[in-house]
Amino acid sequence: MIVAEPPPPPKSSARIDHLLIGALAPLGDKRAPSGIDKHPARRRLKLGREGFEGDFQGDRKNHGGPDKAAHHYPFEHYATWRTEIGALPRLDQPGAFGENFSTRGLDEDSVALGDVFRVGAALIEVSQGRQPCWKLNVRFAIPDMAMRVQKSGRTGWYYRVLEDGFVAPGDELRLIDRRSPDWPISRLWRALYVDSQNSEELAAMAALARLPDGWRRIAERRLAMRTIEDWSARLTGADPA
Template structure:
């Protein structure tokens, strides 16, 4: 498949003074892809966005019809970039992609590192107070890549899967364990020991195993009170 490549700069979110890099636009020029993402792509809050385990965000265009059914017509669903993604393509979804999958894109080599944990800034972007919660509840979250080999990437380059290190651990299974069957100890143990998964997710699973409790996600979904 050939993904659309998208980058964005920091700007205020609609109707606010809150800065974000979530607004991404299609690029028609080659880009350098380094360990922390495309050259020129920006994030406002580096505490929770960007970094080597979130170098690129991939969101499937396959989900647009389901979102139209759920929230109605919306201009952000008419083109790639509505969810803040860097790669937009059809043909790969969370039930067909696993943590640890390795892809070639141009001269770069990518590896799926974790699912996307939606942020409250999606609420402002879409003008819906519960959009982040809807994304989390639906499982239509997209995912992140880490960069195993940096390189030049150009529009028209094919995204090709070349290896699978943990094919049983699809992103759908990971989402279900973390957000639906949240205290399934066997699944949590599997996640905690999944070496190809980003360390933050593994720590969450380990804490649940030790505490027997689920953490409060509301600040991430609704914003600071």
């Protein structure tokens, strides 16, 4: 039996260095509508159950919605990516990964499912990690960028909104509650992509009260079928067989 290591003590707060939103625009040869090209906002923005005002997603089936209202990506990861894929212009400023929050000091090891933060006037809760998709391949002009992000564990995470409110660049993201402290985003990542057929971990994951239904179904299906789902459509954009 694999026993998960206890998560490190949580960092209680971080400052929002950049608050980013994106309009819809065609992406790549498919001309798929996408809001991944995000840019810093210079004013406070309303954050509601579906996300930030002025922020858009082209594929509402797989992006956005109450469990993916805002995406957070640690800025520290940018330096690591530069060592791995080179000093690409895309990495010169935040927003490369389509994130809404860019901060320093929080990462996938220290942030856990169900963590509740006060940010500006809004109250938000960590809902899940990111499952990277093929749009990152196009954005970085690297054919396997989505797979690289998935394998790295440097995925970032999503929030659901518990209380609507205005958020501004420079606001403090302050931790006020931990509902599943034993389940940092990195542990969810390992259960999905590393030790992906560990029945004990999958059962524990499926039992998490704050887990989105989509992730719960993945865990339950693996337990029932003893197989791993096909990731190729998500990671490459190929039409499913």
